[in-house]
Amino acid sequence: MALAVKSEGRDAIKRRALLSRTLFLVPGLTYITAFMLIPLGFIIAYTFLSRGTYGGIEFIFTFENYTRALDSLYIGVLIKSIFIAAAATVLAFLIGFPVAYAITKLPTNRQNIMLVLIVLPFWTNFLIRTYAWIVLLNTQGFLNKGLINMGVISQPLELLYKPSAIVLGLLYAYIPLMILPIYSALVRIDPAMKEAAINLGATPAQAFRQVTLPLALPGVLVGAIFVFVPSVGNFIVPELLGGGKTVMVGNLIRDQFLKARDWPFGSVLALSMVIMLLVLFFIQARVNRRVLGDARA
Amino acid sequence: MSSFLSIAAVSKRYGDIQALNNVSIDIRENEFFALLGPSGCGKTTLLRALAGLESLDSGVVTLANEDLLSVPANKRPVNLMFQSYALFPHLNVFDNVAYGLRREKLDKAEIDHRAHDVLKTVGLLDQKDRRPSQLSGGQKQRVALARAIVKRPKILLLDEPLSALDKKVRSEMQLELKRLQHEAGITFIIVTHDQEEAMSIADRIALMDKGEVVQIATPVEMYSAPKTKFVADFIGTSNLFSGTLGTGNISVQGKTLPAPATQLASGSKAVLVLRPEDITLGTTGQISGTLVSSNFYGGSSLLFVDCGFEQLVKVSCALNQVPPAGSTCHLSWSAADSILLADA
Amino acid sequence: MHNKLGWLRLPLYGVLVFLYLPISVLIFMSFNASDAPFTWTGFSTKWYSVLFDSPDILEGFKNTLIVAVITTIISIVLGTLLAIGLARYQKSSSLEAIALTPAIFPDLALAIGLLALFTSLHLTLGLHSVIISHALFCMAFVTAIVRGRLAQIDSSLEEAAQDLGDTAIGTFFRVTLPSIKPAIIAGGLLAFTLSLDEFVIAFFTNGPSSPTLPIVIYSMVRFGVSPEINALATVVLLISALIVTIAQRNVKVQDQL
The missing domain is CATH 2.40.50.140 (Nucleic acid-binding proteins)
Known part of the structure; x- marks a missing residue:
């Protein structure tokens, strides 16, 4: 029996499916390739090239940039950066987990209000949020004045321009990025999981430790990546709250590009940050598989 | 016949909703008992209250003449098979089954022995190293069942145990549940909204509606002598x-x-x-x-x-x-x- | 229900104080009459009028607006297409990961990579290079939000339209687009704020002649605290907060991250 409508043939239908797939995917993916993947290729290529006399690069192959990065001076900076970023991440977890957990206990409409309140500062200007701490923590700032007026201290405390101030600034900037993924992981846990543990004889504390916590772990790791990665490469917080005294790897990279004009060496440092990101993602993906089984990505 | 689990005049209110209104049921030892009713009739609330996951406003529940409501949820000799199964996704089948035994601080040899035994009974010994995500619906259900009965509870509660299975697996599991109940000698209380399921599986049924018990009877009695229009309409x-x-x-x-x-x-x-x-x-x-x-x-x-x-x-x-x-x-x-x- | 919170109230409300205290102090001090940065002498709005008399700030604001508007348009178009493509035509977790990477890629690495690219192409730096760079990571946020929305709506909606005789293009404009409109609006608003407030990438990919507002702010805050910055900061904070609040009304942004 012939169809009443004109047949277009299977090839035409296949061609049209391919066309729409191309139309939707190609522009965005081309853009990402051109402005993220190719630039990343540039960074990798630069790490093997030599620095030009007046900045820029010269096409002379070398490993010198890598050996230079192993210099104890730069390794020290890298370790210090990792240490500071890790401190901010751990603090963000210790504060963020109870906060995320508390939010899941609120009625649904209040959960949303609370989440908005927590993310709102994150979407505002980073420089200004960092600057606000100078206003607060300066020797003549609000906190010192308040403490002196209350008679707690007699001399103003130097709260700024030390590593702890950097950790505080990073914590402040990125703690919403820890709370959100932990919250998402926690609300996705079937409440029956905890009840099942209790029904099988666990105390509420055991149920939390043996069931809730492991199931929230993938979310915790996403949060850790979201806090650690922008922290370790940050150069604004060390400059504004660290007073430029504590040099972190972000400051070093910026200086290699804008002051020392040693692009190949700056590229090595930048690549180390990208590698850290990839390693962390790899770990997160593995933990996610282990915790949730193979069925869920 | 003596009453094993005695539920006497229990009530529970959530805001404007009377979830349980003066409910009294006596359940005998080794009985396969069904709480049947449309959704929102209070059957699940009652089941969760027996497990200690929900508190009651008033009433008394005794198990073998001892007050059950004063026992904390994790110490009750009552285990629940959840409707969603609630298998721990981060533990394999064996560890899921052994979870409850480990909480009793039994020695390792006994835990191994009992977990193996129960996995053999439900036919999943080969799958003991698998994760729940790698199992079929029927297998998950068996793990959930094994995890609950391995604790040798006085009462096993089953919340809509067969609702997630397709029809064929379902009738197989019905038979299996009956067999297990016989072998283990445990009192089973099943919650279901499916009258056919309750009729075919249970020794006695309590039909509930709007937080109240309408009739308690054997399936045959309930079919042939319904007490109210609601029962006549709901059953068969x-x-x-x-x-x-x-x-x-x-x-x-x-x-x-x-x-x-x-x-x-x-x-x-x-x-x-x-x-x-x-x-x-x-x-x-x-x-x-x-x-x-x-x-x-x-x-x-x-x-x-x-x-x-x-x-x-x-x-x-x-x-x-x-x-x-x-x-x-x-x-x-x-x-x-x-x-x-x-x-x- | 919330009476179950118990001691969890402490971290919950504590974190809100932590997040809002510095900002509140800053806003408060922007209304200080004196130019002593830490001493309150009386209420005044004079620092706000100073802002409007500063050619640097006005120029920066104009540049930022140009960048943010064009970035938003590019991000919406590319991000929406990509999200639909990923949701409906090519389900691939690796492509999805690539599409979202610009959002979490270290901004400094992105910035120097782009700088290297532009330099080797002998492209003069200016607002156009900032726009190209901003559109890259803003697009990823639009993709994420629209993709999240598409995952919630049933693809059988589109199949039904086609089954009822609509063409592929007709289905796109009559069914797909209207159903993801709130997500596109939310994504666009967030792209706008992100571009408005972005500093690191703009700092590297901008030419010297046309600084954006964050670059102007950076050059100001490096030299310490002043009531003028406080006033500027207050304006910028309120603009971002307003836009994000509107975005939240369209889509629960926190679910998409």
Whole structure:
């Protein structure tokens, strides 16, 4: 029996499916390739090239940039950066987990209000949020004045321009990025999981430790990546709250590009940050598989 | 027979909703008991209260003459098989099953022994290293069951245990549940909204509606002697004729139908319950009408006959005797087979 | 329900104080009459009028607006197409990961990579190079939000439209687009704020002649605290907060991250 409508043939239908797939995917993916993947290729290529006399690069192959990065001076900076970023991440977890957990206990409409309140500062200007701490923590700032007026201290405390101030600034900037993924992981846990543990004889504390916590772990790791990665490469917080005294790897990279004009060496440092990101993602993906089984990505 | 689990006058309120209203049920040892009812009838609340996951406003629950409600949830000799199974995704099958034993601080050899035993009973020993995500629905259900019975509870609670399974696996599991209950010698309390399931699996059923127990009876009693119109309607398939009682008959939408002997006063509102299988097709009958359609159900067919009532009359009929659609059917039954209930 | 919170109230409300205290102090001090940065002398709005008399700030604001508007348009178009493509035509977790990477890629690495690319192409730096760079990571946020919305709506909606005789293009404009409109609006608003407030990438990929507002702010805050910055900061904070609040009304942004 012939169809009443004109047949277009299977090839035409296949061609049209391919066309729409191309139309939707190609522009965005081309853009990402051109402005993220190719630039990343540039960074990798630069790490093997030599620095030009007046900045820029010269096409002379070398490993010198890598050996230079192993210099104890730069390794020290890298370790210090990792240490500071890790401190901010751990603090963000210790504060963020109870906060995320508390939010899941609120009625649904209040959960949303609370989440908005927590993310709102994150979407505002980073420089200004960092600057606000100078206003607060300066020797003549609000906190010192308040403490002196209350008679707690007699001399103003130097709260700024030390590593702890950097950790505080990073914590402040990125703690919403820890709370959100932990919250998402926690609300996705079937409440029956905890009840099942209790029904099988666990105390509420055991149920939390043996069931809730492991199931929230993938979310915790996403949060850790979201806090650690922008922290370790940050150069604004060390400059504004660290007073430029504590040099972190972000400051070093910026200086290699804008002051020392040693692009190949700056590229090595930048690549180390990208590698850290990839390693962390790899770990997160593995933990996610282990915790949730193979069925869920 | 002595009562093993005694639920006496328990009530629970959530805001404006009375989830349980003065519910009393006595359950015997080694009984397979079903809490049956439409969603929102309070059956799940009662089940969760027995497990200690929900508190009650008032009432007393004793298990083997000891107060159950004062025992914390994690110390009750009562285990629950969750509707969603609630298997721990981060633990393999063996560790899921051993979880409850480890909380009892048993020694390792005994934990191994008991977990292996129970996995063998449910036929999942080969799968013991798998994660829940790698199992089929039926296998997950078996793990959930194994995880609960390995604790050797005095009572096993099952929350809609078969609802997530497809029909074929379901009837297999029904048999399996009955077998396990026999072997383990544990009292089972199952919650379900599926009357067929409750009828085929349970020794006794408590039918609940709007937080109250409507009737407690064996499946046969509940089918043959429903206490109220709700029970008659909920259990099995039936024709319900609401009308006004005369003497020896009932007037329904202008027609007079024979009624069985009754205590109800003449002139009162009543409902006549007539099961499809009690009606016979013949050449003459109490009522007659046109055959609208027939549905095939395995060994027999259910006919829908338009006899001039608001609803079609359902008649069951042997396969080889189904008349063609549109033909006139004469329906007859013995008044003694019908049931007369007061209509609220 | 919230009476179950118990001691969890402490971290919950504590974190809100932590997040909002510095900002509140800053806003408060922007209304200080004196130019002593830490001493309150009386209420005044004079620092706000100073802002409007500063050619640097006005120029920065104009540049930022140009960048943010064009970035938003590019991000919406590319991000929405990509999200639909990923949701409906090519389900691939690795492509999805690539599409979202610009959002979490270290901004400094992105910035120097782009700087290297532009330099080797001998492209003069200016607002156009900032726009190209901003559109890269803003697009990823639009993709994430629209993709999240598409995952919630049933693809059988589109199949039904086609089954009822609509063409592929007709289905796109009559069914797909209207159903993801709230997500596109939310994604666009977030892209706008992100571009408005972005500093690191703009700092590297901008030419010297046309600084954006964050670059102007950076050059100001490096030299310490002043009531003028406080006033500027207040304006910028309120603009971002307003836009994000509107975005939240369209889509629960926190669910998409």
